[in-house]
Amino acid sequence: MLFGRLLPTLHDAEFCDEKLLLAKSLQASFGAATHIRLMPFSIAEIIQLSKTLKEISLGLVDLAFPETRSNLNEHYRFVLGHSDFDLKKMYQQKQVWANLLKVVVFVLNQIHTRDLRLGFCPETHWTVSRLDLPLDRPTDLPLTRGNRTRGIRPFQPIRDFTREDFENGPPMSTKQIRSITILREIPFVVPFSKRVGILQGLVAADKMRVQGNYQAFLQGPSIILKVRRSHLYEDAYDRLRPENEPDLRLKFRVQFISSLGLDEAGIDGGGVFREFLSELIKTAFDPNRGFFMVTTDNKLYPNPDVADLEPDFERHYYFIGRILGKAIYENLLVELPLAEFFLTKLAGKYADVDIHQLASLDPELYKNLLYLKDYEGDVSELNLDFTVASNSLGHTQVVELKPNGQSIPVTASNRIEYLQLMADYKLNVQIRKHCVAFRRGLSNVLPVEWLYMFSNKELQILISGAEIPIDLVDLRKHCKYGGEYSLDHPSIILFWSVLESFNDLQRRQLLKFVTSCSRPPLLGFKDLDPPFFIQNAGDMERLPTASTCTNLLKLPPFTTEEQMREKLLYAIQSGVGFELS
Template sequence: MSLCCGLLQSHSDDSSNVAVPLRMLEVFSSEKTYLPVVRDPGAVVWVLEQVLHYMVQHGYYRALSVLIHSKLPPSVDYSDLVRVPIAKTLVENVLKPLHFTYGSCGEGARQRVFAAFAEELLAAPFSEQILQLVVPALADAQAAFPFEPFLDALLSLRGGAPESCVSAPWLFYFVLTVGESHLGALSEEGLLRYLRVLQAFLCRLPLSPGGPGCQDASDSEEESEEADRRPSSPESGRLSAPRVTEECLRKLDSKRQTNALLGLVWRDSAGEEAFTLMASICHALMVRHRMMVPKVRLLYSLAFNARFLRHLWFLISSMTTRMITGSMVPLLQVMSRGSPMSFEDSGRIIPLFYLFSSLFSHSLISIHDNEFFGDLTEVAGPRRPSMMPFSLEELVVLSRCLRDACLGIIKLAYPDTKPEVREGYSLAFQSVGVATSQELQQCVQLQQKRWVQLFKVITNLVKMLKSRDTRRSFCPPDHWLSEQEDIRADKVTQLYVPASRHVWRFRRMGRIGPLQSTLDVGLESPPLSVSEERQLAVLTELPFVVPFEERVKIFQRLIYADKQEVQGDGPFLDGINVTIRRNYIYEDAYDKLSPENEPDLKKRIRVHLLNAHGLDEAGIDGGGIFREFLNELLKSGFNPNQGFFKTTNEGLLYPNPAARMLVGDSFARHYYFLGRMLGKALYENMLVELPFAGFFLSKLLGTSADVDIHHLASLDPEVYRNLLFLKSYEGDVEELGLNFTVVNNDLGEAQVVELKSGGKDIPVSSANRIAYIHLVADYRLNRQIRQHCLAFRQGLANVVSLEWLRMFDQQEIQVLISGAQVPICLEDLKSFTNYSGGYSADHPVIQAFWRVVEGFTDEEKRKLLKFVTSCSRPPLLGFKVGAGGLPWGHPDGGRPLSRGQGPRLPRWDVAVRRAAPGLLLPGEVALTSKERPRLTVGVQGLRPAGVPGAPPRPSPGEGAALTVLTRVASPGSGLIPLLESEETAQGLRRLPCLRL
């Protein structure tokens, strides 16, 4: 028999006569040869096992491989099996040794037979004969290929040997092809073996550099069948290892494969091993082969199975490890502490955690707020089962665990000491074939990379949950704050160094490589300490774990450090000087502060105003005129009447989609300009009352300019409700008469826009309504105003780094822009009010003034504050850090009160306000208890003179107290005569206790 095998291997020429040795092999491996002699079927099996085992050990499959390639043409395929006798004979001879158990040949005999079959016949790369004839023939159910024993043999082979990676794609292709006809007959244990084989092969396949080869539309039957096609001929160059890998991934994504795998994990008897293996397979698909969840049936199906996600989280939270003390501690707790974890433990939890975070994140995209919060009664139609795998109470606990896990991974990323490989760790690696220190170091780096990959998906999930909580709170107050992190503005001084600020702008965790201990960007700056690196990672990835007040302080310190670098300390250093006509504030500012004229708006700006008659408005700009100018400019630019912004039903601002129709193709320049101006207000720590829509702020802060459908409710609640109705509509969707178009009615002109190519001819049906819903939301939220938002964001980033602004969410950034809607603390205001010119907190006028103000309503206090600071809301961090309290002084430089002068009512002088913003002047009015009504009336109309929107001129004697506060000075006082007529002045002089 050995001689016959040798003869067959030597006859590689197709003209050689192999009939004799081939016939001898057939005869001596047939039961018919031995039954007449032995007559005992059991003994016959024993003889055949001995013969076949001997033949396999002496090159049986090598001989068959030679015959297949020499006697069969490359064009042969499975359909020719019946018409070509030698083809049928060869296939039968291939199968014959595989059907025996070889129990009489010693332990491991059957595994050796399968190993020879795999290594000698299925050697890489596949020839056309193997690919088109042998593989399909063995995959036929009638061939009765022993698939489950073959899986056992594969698992017993040396899977970790480097040489096995060479043949992995082709052998994996064979397993997937043959397995399709046997998966339904596998036992639960057999399916577990199948999962183990898939896990082993996926880790040895060549990497997929360009992403998956999966079809984009995996829902059609035609494309599903396409997944089962064989790789094309080698002439087309499609039989390379990467191409076969793509074919394997396509086969793994077939419906039959997916259903078999899902059936295993959806069984009630599915245990931890099944979930762990499935998680490892999915982890390899997503991380190693770059497969996206919506592109793979297996991943997509698991993402929307609430039971699977719940079970997955249960396994993650219940995994334990034995500590050095012998106690069992949850792995999740070890991770949250940032404690080092063994390679075995990390290999258990990382795939599960990665899969859970990825799948849950994907499912949250499709779960609308009403379903997330359980408001299913808001949607018409019968109630459907919720896709939410967790209740709100469970999400509170889950989100806390996710937050702590992220913080723990940051500690693992930036350890206190350089990690060293201990002897026990080295022995563990050597036991799996890693012998050299270089290979060991590569394994450690791979482990670190896996932590970074896990960190990214967990933070993405945490941010999605935080975004939901921001739009509509479901977590208790201070839930997102962490006691683990004590980040304070005065403890991160190194981050204010220019080089560090530059690093912050361009680095996020994992973006430039895993877990680097220093930041090397070619700048002369001392490296950040481990603590500062952790703080930087938290502030860039999880800023919401730090209290809002501390983040505001950090932001203001960053701005201050940057301002010191740009502006310096001198008030009259190089800056920007502009002359603006008050009646044309927006037009002049747009022209003179354009990027071409003033590329750097971080410089100090000095404004010279011209009144309506073209005459100079007296006064030196010490900051007050600029703040007044910027405040009026922003109010003008964001005014809906200007046309660049519109308001939602709630009065919130967002870009006007029809702006192009108003100003032409230059509309983007206006948004860039407005973005710069808003950035300048933030840069100068100036509050402006501009209420922006939440989705617009999210677009500014996000790393992507697009937002999802969940923000549509803040733009158009009616459209949002209609889309939710369409999603749950039980009737015939086509009867609604919808197609893939939207109609815009801008400026009275109707325009039909296709949501996709040929959309007007595509009716909306039950099959495609989800796509329609997301396309409509994407058009309204993103496509329609994409250029507007991009230009605005670029302008904003021209002045203030977006990385700094991303420390805040959409609600917090609104507070940063406009201040918080909180009551004004008069005690804080009193504590930080500056007095001069003979006044103090104990002066009778001052005490009387505060007594009157204490009796104001909150609205009246806001109007007073707006008059002093241009904003009705108090500074974010109080008057100590903000614009200060109410400075008091005299128009003549602070002369003391002369004998006989009565107490003076606080008055406002525009000229002095320009020199020192927020300065109140005492007027010559006796402040008694009777004066409160006049002061109150004055507060109702507080507005600096000359500013658009000032109160109408009062008639003589009527509303005079209002005029005392808003129009002040007399002809000879050395100040600007702000009274608009002598008649009004005469009316003021007739007031009792009033001397001008």
């Protein structure tokens, strides 16, 4: 318990030695000064400790929710008080075990969070392969807190079900309850790919309820949307207001209007929608629009001073949260580098983050605060008080970090409070309204509880895909062909040969040209729907074209590698829209 209280108070420079910081290129965030390492255990001991705590936590989850059969073993009976103890002792015993589970989970999460930043554990350290989760039935895992999970407490008997409870579904099995507890409390023990599968299964089931079982893209309820390319954000914001479209989970059918005021050719079978959503997110998060700013490493976060530009800014952040939720809901990857602390706010159970995240917003300020924390001179001589200067549109405003802060000097005795308040202001206070509105918008489309099983770095991968080279072997394996084409057709052999010679950027351009997204699906091209499809375009004088609604590449039967390469590169780098198809 004491170790659990110590961990949150330690900065990364106090947690580990400088060799690890240098290895992870983090030394610049903490400054050149030498920090005293306050961690009582070595990194090797912490790794072993976390491994042990991981096994203990899984064992405690099993004990907390025992099988209800009558032949419980002695361990279950002892823990749950199935003995001759009186009721008072039985209650106390359960409280002790429940508190033990809480403490072990807390310490384990603290170490895991630290490892996300410092990366001191081996790559597969956290996952447990033996876990038996109902992955084939994700809907058996109601991760949102509702009637089915109400009243379920560790080391407590399951309450009696009412008629209302049964209307929300049958009682959950022990396996379900254990699985939900693991995904809520220690999700990192489940491999990332399996958690992605669970999320996609939950979304698929929700789509079935909302959109119905309509296979054809022109069937079923949908949102009809006409937008001007030149006013994409404004038109979408006005048309998709909650009062106009309360449920963005419905299918979209998008019609672009060109700069000439004409409807662009083509029927939206999904591809136009994907381009619309990608471009809408791109313009919404563009720092030039004013809703977001960039950190020193070009990561996006909400603009603290946006109220000076847009008084009704909360409605805009709600809207932007909805469209990002729609992208995740539709499994659409968008290249959107978000700041680590902002991702933590979206993926975490709590909207506020602590000082440990400050380096991802302002590494220089974080370094200065650490310097102040370790300063051995007279702190009062630094002439600091409990205020911070806020600059907006050329105007400077002094903000008090606490009541009467302008009259309270920072001293050796209150500098820790100053550090915490300064970090809280920068990370939380000045953008609280922005983030609350954004999370509400996101939750309007995708229950935010579904994202709690992902870390901030994993959420970035969910949004943007992994920054890994495109696997041509996987793409070729799951590619389909039409017309005269087949895997052994001379033009197809040339096509794959040319792709082998492409660099990664050119391969991404091709993928975006055909699918409207430059990054591969999270779980590989087997999940690309519809599959990557190549069809004979017939006329060799034409350029390759694409129908992104069906992930279809219309490829003329070029006969030389030089011709194939030249025509492909011209097509994928020309930047034209869907009117080509």
